[in-house]
Amino acid sequence: MALKAERIRKRFGNGDAAKEVLGGLSVSVGKGEFVSIVGPSGSGKTTLFKIIGGLEPPTEGEVWIGGKKTTGERGHISYVPQQSALLPWRTVAGNIELSLTISGLDRRTAKRETKEWLARIGLGEYADAYPHVLSGGMTQRVSFLRALLAPQPLMLLDEPFGALDALTRLQMQQWLTSIWEESRRSVLLVTHSIEEALYLSDRVIVLSASPAAVLEEFAVPFPRPRREALWTEPAFNAMKQRIYELLRQP
Structure with a gap:
């Protein structure tokens, strides 16, 4: 359970x-x-x-x-809030990598998984963009991906x-x-x-x-x-x- x-x-x-x-x-x-x-x-x-x-x-x-x-x-637990709560001074990839390293992944693995998954959800071209350029739907995709890749069950x-x-x-x-x-x-x-x-x-x-x-x-x-x-x-x-x-x- x-x-x-x-x-x-x-x-x-x-x-x-x-x-x-x-x-x-x-x-x-x-x-x-x-x-x-x-x-x-x-x-x-x-x-x-x-x-x-x-x-x-x-x-x-x-x-x-x-x-x-x-x-x-x-x-x-991993958590997806009503608002994405992405750090505005970090890139899309940087937000996800930070979450993964805090969860215990080494930086190289975090970078690799972030790159792979951003491509899978159709946001690979936004990896180096900052959150303010994303639409609401894109922002929530990143927020969800950040939680999905976290190790909590x-x-x-x-x-x-x-x-x-x-x-x-x-x-x-x-x-x-x-x-x-x-x-x-x-x-x-x-x-x-x-x-x-x-x-x-x-x-x-x-x-x-x-x-x-x-x-x-x-x-x-x-x-x-x-x-x-x-x-x-x-x-x-x-x-x-x-x-x-x-x-x-x-």
Whole structure:
């Protein structure tokens, strides 16, 4: 099992002013599994990511990554944020190489892998460019590649396409599925888009409003590789409607 987050509770503040954000929820990601979490705004999805990544301690509960208890420990996940967070003073290749060397790769291997993968994702000609010349979709490709090449067994994707326009977002979803099919890394995605969750995932976890609890989990039955026409199929839209109804619950 790549991830087990068990009975996670998180309260902020003390006494009458305390606010419980996570209400004892449990989530898991199998080896090579792509899982998405959807929930209302303010339901604690980002807080859950911080706890899994060791940036925030849970009030109660445990986190296990790769069979090891990692509660409160950093360095066990790779992370793709909403904004790419590339260093503007380093080239595209330099950003990826820095991430890999920090993760423990020697510089020569980091350079070789960076060059090879930038070519594979169609950005080889931008290796020596700086982030400000890239489009939003290109920037997120680099951000995703940086996480993909990191040695950690689990990737957390926090609304990575949320800032993109609709067409670019769809193109990035298709691109992500094609790259993920090659690597089959364990992935946990947070998204507000039900369509995105169903299109990308093996399983979708639906959270309640804060304090967040798991309302229901859906095994996504559609075969891979996913087809663009999937969006129009009755079974796809029936699952989308069911999840939408759950999210509307008070």
